[in-house]
Amino acid sequence: MFAHHLRTAWTSVRRSPVLSILIVAAIAVGIGVSITGLTIYHMLARDPIPQKSDQLFRVQLDSWDPDSPFFEGGDEPSGPPFWLTYQDAMALLESDIPKAHAANYRSAAVLESDNPSVAPDVYGIRATTRGFFSMFEVPFRYGAAWDAAADQDGAPVVVIGEKINDELFGGEDSTGRTVRLGDDEFRVAGVLEHWSPHPRFYDLNMTTFGDPEQLFVPMRAATDREWAINGNTSCWKPESLVTFRDFLGSECVWVLFWAELPDSASREAYMTYLNGYVDQQKAAGRFPRPMDNRLRSVEEWLEHRQVVSDDSRVVVALAFLFLIVCLLNAVGLMLAKFAGTAPSAAIRRALGASRGDIVRQYLTEVGAIGIAGGLAGLALAATGLWSLRQGFEDLANVARLDLSMGFTAIGLAFLAALAAGLYPAWRVGRAVPVRFLKSQ
Amino acid sequence: MLEMQHIGKVYRTELVETHALRDFSLRVNEGDFVAVTGPSGSGKTTFLNIAGLLETFGDGTYRLDGEDVSGLSDKQRSRIRNQKIGFIFQSFNLIPDLDVADNVELPLRYRRLDRGERKARAERALELVGLASRTRHLPSQLSGGQQQRVAIARALAGEPRLILADEPTGNLDSLMARQVLDLLEEINARGTTVIMVTHDPDLSRRAHRNVHVLDGRVTDFKPYDPVPGGLAAGAGA
Amino acid sequence: MELGSILKGMSRNWVGPLLVALQVAITMAVMVNALFVIQERREVMARPTGVDEANLGRTGIFAYADDFDWTGEIRADLEALNNHPGVHAAGTVNSLPGTGSGWSSTWLVEENKPETSVQSAMYLVDEHGLETLGLELVEGRWFREDEIIDVDPTGFEGFFSGIVLTESLANKMFPDGALGRMVYTESEDQAPVVGVVRQLAVPWPSYLEWEDSSLVPGRLSGPAIFYAVRAEPGRLEQVLPEVEELLTGRASGRTVLPPETHREMVAEEFTDERATVRILFVIMVLLVLLTGLGIVGLASFNVRRRTRQIGTRRALGATRGDILRYFLAENAVLTAMGLGIGVVLTYALNYFLADQFNVARLPGSWLLIGMLALLALGQLAVLGPARTATRIPPAVATRTV
Ligand SMILES: Nc1ncnc2c1ncn2[C@@H]1O[C@H](COP(=O)(O)OP(=O)(O)O)[C@@H](O)[C@H]1O
Numbered sequence A: 001m002f003a004h005h006l007r008t009a010w011t012s013v014r015r016s017p018v019l020s021i022l023i024v025a026a027i028a029v030g031i032g033v034s035i036t037g038l039t040i041y042h043m044l045a046r047d048p049i050p051q052k053s054d055q056l057f058r059v060q061l062d063s064w065d066p067d068s069p070f071f072e073g074g075d076e077p078s079g080p081p082f083w084l085t086y087q088d089a090m091a092l093l094e095s096d097i098p099k100a101h102a103a104n105y106r107s108a109a110v111l112e113s114d115n116p117s118v119a120p121d122v123y124g125i126r127a128t129t130r131g132f133f134s135m136f137e138v139p140f141r142y143g144a145a146w147d148a149a150a151d152q153d154g155a156p157v158v159v160i161g162e163k164i165n166d167e168l169f170g171g172e173d174s175t176g177r178t179v180r181l182g183d184d185e186f187r188v189a190g191v192l193e194h195w196s197p198h199p200r201f202y203d204l205n206m207t208t209f210g211d212p213e214q215l216f217v218p219m220r221a222a223t224d225r226e227w228a229i230n231g232n233t234s235c236w237k238p239e240s241l242v243t244f245r246d247f248l249g250s251e252c253v254w255v256l257f258w259a260e261l262p263d264s265a266s267r268e269a270y271m272t273y274l275n276g277y278v279d280q281q282k283a284a285g286r287f288p289r290p291m292d293n294r295l296r297s298v299e300e301w302l303e304h305r306q307v308v309s310d311d312s313r314v315v316v317a318l319a320f321l322f323l324i325v326c327l328l329n330a331v332g333l334m335l336a337k338f339a340g341t342a343p344s345a346a347i348r349r350a351l352g353a354s355r356g357d358i359v360r361q362y363l364t365e366v367g368a369i370g371i372a373g374g375l376a377g378l379a380l381a382a383t384g385l386w387s388l389r390q391g392f393e394d395l396a397n398v399a400r401l402d403l404s405m406g407f408t409a410i411g412l413a414f415l416a417a418l419a420a421g422l423y424p425a426w427r428v429g430r431a432v433p434v435r436f437l438k439s440q
Numbered sequence B: 001m002l003e004m005q006h007i008g009k010v011y012r013t014e015l016v017e018t019h020a021l022r023d024f025s026l027r028v029n030e031g032d033f034v035a036v037t038g039p040s041g042s043g044k045t046t047f048l049n050i051a052g053l054l055e056t057f058g059d060g061t062y063r064l065d066g067e068d069v070s071g072l073s074d075k076q077r078s079r080i081r082n083q084k085i086g087f088i089f090q091s092f093n094l095i096p097d098l099d100v101a102d103n104v105e106l107p108l109r110y111r112r113l114d115r116g117e118r119k120a121r122a123e124r125a126l127e128l129v130g131l132a133s134r135t136r137h138l139p140s141q142l143s144g145g146q147q148q149r150v151a152i153a154r155a156l157a158g159e160p161r162l163i164l165a166d167e168p169t170g171n172l173d174s175l176m177a178r179q180v181l182d183l184l185e186e187i188n189a190r191g192t193t194v195i196m197v198t199h200d201p202d203l204s205r206r207a208h209r210n211v212h213v214l215d216g217r218v219t220d221f222k223p224y225d226p227v228p229g230g231l232a233a234g235a236g237a
Numbered sequence C: 001m002e003l004g005s006i007l008k009g010m011s012r013n014w015v016g017p018l019l020v021a022l023q024v025a026i027t028m029a030v031m032v033n034a035l036f037v038i039q040e041r042r043e044v045m046a047r048p049t050g051v052d053e054a055n056l057g058r059t060g061i062f063a064y065a066d067d068f069d070w071t072g073e074i075r076a077d078l079e080a081l082n083n084h085p086g087v088h089a090a091g092t093v094n095s096l097p098g099t100g101s102g103w104s105s106t107w108l109v110e111e112n113k114p115e116t117s118v119q120s121a122m123y124l125v126d127e128h129g130l131e132t133l134g135l136e137l138v139e140g141r142w143f144r145e146d147e148i149i150d151v152d153p154t155g156f157e158g159f160f161s162g163i164v165l166t167e168s169l170a171n172k173m174f175p176d177g178a179l180g181r182m183v184y185t186e187s188e189d190q191a192p193v194v195g196v197v198r199q200l201a202v203p204w205p206s207y208l209e210w211e212d213s214s215l216v217p218g219r220l221s222g223p224a225i226f227y228a229v230r231a232e233p234g235r236l237e238q239v240l241p242e243v244e245e246l247l248t249g250r251a252s253g254r255t256v257l258p259p260e261t262h263r264e265m266v267a268e269e270f271t272d273e274r275a276t277v278r279i280l281f282v283i284m285v286l287l288v289l290l291t292g293l294g295i296v297g298l299a300s301f302n303v304r305r306r307t308r309q310i311g312t313r314r315a316l317g318a319t320r321g322d323i324l325r326y327f328l329a330e331n332a333v334l335t336a337m338g339l340g341i342g343v344v345l346t347y348a349l350n351y352f353l354a355d356q357f358n359v360a361r362l363p364g365s366w367l368l369i370g371m372l373a374l375l376a377l378g379q380l381a382v383l384g385p386a387r388t389a390t391r392i393p394p395a396v397a398t399r400t401v
């Protein structure tokens, strides 16, 4: 029966090609626009590390000024600062409660290589402790992260991304070879596979959807060289800051700190540990605010930092209203289309088709039209997103369709078409057969 | 009332040219009741359309109520239709969305009459056709005969000097047809000129005068008329 | 004219009109709200930054050689830049307004009184800054070369010999005259206000008051620094590549940061707003087209369905004008109904957007303009089918069975 419905649907589509094309177009435009809006939202809202996003926690200690809020934007004016002081970050690294943890910051340096065809250039650098790699499941192609000793003594070792490895070493296993960073030789400890979590949850300071750094060095190696902080640095306490040493010992917050806590027991233990640490510091005259330490999961952190912009939500809301208008249009077109086929439906009724048969027949046609509209809409969305990528460099990693959005588009179009076709189909199905037969 | 001389009307389609009327001449006096007969396709409707200013014509002259109408603008023609002519169609042509009263009032609206005047005239016309009690019915809720009576009331509401009826009984059974004709006779008796196209010899016999159209021309020869009296009546006018 | 009969006609065939009325309603709600959001975002983006935006660009150097002569090379760079034809002026800066990153600083109006603190953006500029940025000095003086000190964000010695405030910040801190007054820091440094400039925006579009900026005579102590380059009017695009080449060739042991125009940098910072504006604009245009087409479709359908009826009306004496007016009036009634629902929807949508997201309350005038616009759209859309209707010959009444 379904095959018969499909065949009849195809005949019907061919009989009124203009109306059919208009219906497909109406659905396609609606899907194109709403999927474009939804894709951006989806990419902003997506979980960058789904396999363990609930086990990774951003650590916040409230070391801030008792007299003024840390940040006045956002929904929570006076929560703890986003970053830690250097001294607190170093202290927390002593804990062995987390399965892994990492203190890190973003810096930059000029990279030189022995390869004369590669001119010296400025690169972003992630200065971090080695827990970063295991915690975020950063994949290695060659070699591995540096050893624990390098974290301690700041040995000049570096993990490089695949892109740099391709450029400098032609994609070969470059472990053991050296690159010059800021006039110092760094030994390559490992080479990464392609790794690009979006949003770049571990550091939302700069462009949220930028690619990860291509160079990773031990945090100690960076601070020893007084490499600048390419991120936010916030200070509140009147302190004399003359040397970099002064800065490291200050109340300025700038270090990003993540911990991997696989279960609630370890989370509770770690929180107890953090509170104990802060109590200890309070006794020493630091942490003037009431205790307010936070462990935010990846999801909570993205939420807290408002990665999904209000504007993207506004766009989704308006895009869906647009879809509704397209569907109202489609309903009108379907009514016109089905009115034309009512006599043949009447003949079917006279030949013994039930009302349900007729409605199913029309819904088959509508569903097929919906899927066609979905495919066309997907193409429109792809075009729309492409034009956004062309216009906005920062959207290169955001305005991209993925498989799930593809399925969403088709499914949405199918359901939308069925919803739009329900009334027209029911109206034809309801029509008394005699009326149409007489008028033939 | 109406005088046509040597009227010609040609319909051109991509394929053929049809001479619907050629050298068509006819005079109808004020107060006449004329039945127009003729085989299908002979040009009766075309004549009626031209007489009623629904269509323009090619050659010849046409004076309606003493006025040469050939050079009139669309707007002027609309006005004359609205004020001097009442149409009755074979398929009634009531506006399905409008109820009986609104249908009857329609020509009065186009005459820009005020509401009270419209209502009064429509009521009178509906009374005349015996449908005063059905003013709020929709056309679809009436029988064919009733619909045609509403259409007649609509044609009468504007108190036209000339009624043009194109096979007004064509869609009605014979009893209803007779009723409609009674009505037309009554209207004519009050001084309104009536021109009616019909196939039915019984009906055409009741007119004062018969005009036979054949192949776009007025002719006195009526080969199909089984009743010789009809010819006599036609020739006698 | 025929309001009653129009309404009756609609109530007999209500589905088509209802669909179009709903379309009109949603279109109004989306159009007005989208336009409003677009307008809001554009206003934010259109705020002047106070610098000579059209002619300002930025490049810079990142030094890596151990023996790089920081002070000497910068001086030589600036001399070369300032002598380059097409360059109006060039100087060192730590950041530029509206570009998204920079420094902020807390100043105290009264010494040791944290309650008198004021937050502001802090720009490090040199003696060329006034000319380079194209600022307007309304009071006092600009910094001299000997005042420029080396500054490291993570700590430096000494303090600035003077500070320049924007008018907005000066009025906030010192309502009865800023020039010569002392500005204090929480770490007990102080500097006198030596000048006031008309306007200079902060680096962050949505943080701090837009014009609360201060300028101090300082220069980053390495390894990277930005050069602001102000070109002669209209010559920026030509000058920037020349500047890059000039700097690249001038010294070794450093790389030159790729030059960007100020406008590009601001545009990039406003990516979200611009993308939102663009998407909403496309949605709006498509929506208006779609609803226009919906109206055309319904009207054409009606004209076809009513051919005989229209012929009959013509036979009964309706002029072409009457027919045209009938369709226009019918559309006006239909649109008006849609707009009735539309007003409610528009307000509801705005209420929702304002409540949930960062959108302001809609002024009533927008509603009125939206209604007029859609009424005009409706009339325009129906004009085509209505004119087709006027061309229906009256003879249709006798010819169609
Ligand atoms: N609009 C038209 N286009 C082409 N030919 C037409 C048109 N209207 C009528 N005719 C032709 O003109 C001739 C006269 O038609 P008509 O006046 O309707 O005949 P009657 O009413 O006597 O049956 C017929 O041959 C008909 O086919």
Ligand SMILES: [Mg+2]
Pocket: B041, B044, B045, B046
């Ligand atoms: Mg005829």
